[in-house]
Amino acid sequence: MAEEQMLSDMQFDVLREIGNIGSGHAATALAKMLDMKIDIKVPQAVVCDFNYLVQMVGGEEKLVIGILLQLSDDVEGMMMFIMDLPSTYVLLRKLMFSDLKDEEYLNDMHMSALQEIGNIITGAYLSSLSDLTKLKINASVPYLSIDMAAAILSVPAIEFGKLGDKAVMIETEFDLDETQELNGYFLLIPTMDSYSKIMTSLGL
Amino acid sequence: MGKMIKIGMADLSVCLPPDSITTLGLGSCIGCVLYDPVTKVSGMVHVMLPDSTKIRNNENIAKFADTGVQALFDDVIAAGASKSRLIAKIAGGAQMFAFKTDNEMLKVGERNAEGVIKKLNELKVPIKAQDTGGHLGRTIEFNPENGELLIKSVGVPPYTI
Structure with missing residues (x-):
């Protein structure tokens, strides 16, 4: 697999399905955390080149928040969750900062709350991946960055x-x-070796 | 007023006045400009990885520092730039997430800058200005009329190098 140059359509389909299941679990986790009903639309999985990826998130210079975790153990690589800023403010208001205004400066408390949100959402996603593949996945603490979408991506x-x-x-x-x-938006980025482990464990 | 040529990730283009050339939201990637101040022939490449020889799937030459800078060099020479007058300006290579880590995967910004500088040294193109590293994304615009590279980051006033 390390010799593999491009991922096949079949393999992309697998990543897509993992993504669908993972984001469903993430929505459930979010609903529990906020103690409210959350409807989730059918997740859209897309396979696209980098430049289109940026357009999907809203354009190169759009401000977004990126939450990045490093993965280790059986699956190595990274996992990223991206949200636009308006969504971030909505979430923070729902969580605990009900009087936070849009575009208000985010202090350490807000950032730390976002980190925790990132932890819970990506944790739910990763544990469903782990259940599916029976592989051990250890995630680092989440790292946050707010910047232009293209730079984060x-x-x-x-x-x-x-x-x-x-x-x-x-x-x-x-x-x-x-x-x-x-x-x-979720992005799962396994290393090449880990990628082949995921495929093998799913019987592909 | 000329038009603004926009290049994406793993992309390159030659630019002649009155046009300008830009790439938006550089993160850990590097934007490298080559410029002949006399004929004003210029070009920009947006590279993502330092070394094509370490990667098997390396057909996209603009993706890598070594092949991307070489391709841009060849293109600007073909468009009328002089080898001996060419200068370079580079920007980007930020570490977008402030990890306390020695994980190579996350230091790719630094590696990219080294890759581009190494290639420019090989080609004997002097680096006139450099703005790399840090933790902020950059949008860069090059104007071949005056040779200035404008850099915009979030929360910082724009500046030129």
């Missing part, structure tokens, strides 16, 4: 770049209530 794009010119991204829309929705 350059980190996973570079990792995917070692495998080929395309990436799998899962777009998930959570409906918090009638008026507010939250758009989130």
